[in-house]
Amino acid sequence: MTETKYEILETDEEAQDEILSQIMPSHLIQGIAYFCLVESGNAMSPADMTEFLGVSDSWYTERFEDAVERLLDKGLIKKAD
Secondary structure, eight states, rough: OOOOOOSOOOOHHHHHHHHHHHHHHTOOOHHHHHHHHHOOOOOOOOHHHHHHTTTOOOHHHHHHHHHHHHHTTTTTEEOOO
16 A cells, blocks of 8 residues: 655745744644655655654654644645656
């Protein structure tokens, strides 16, 4: 089973930084998920994000799955093709 990967919609780096500064203070895990996508420059799954950060506990992957869903709902990311 292939994990769904996600990518950010915003391509402007300054706008990405602004989005991060708005998300981080109130939605830390969403901000970290967005940060992973920005910094990697690649589409990522929630499991990829935890690996990118060097954590392996499934608890973190579950948190990132929830964060990704919320970022999708906000229109900040999309499923990668």
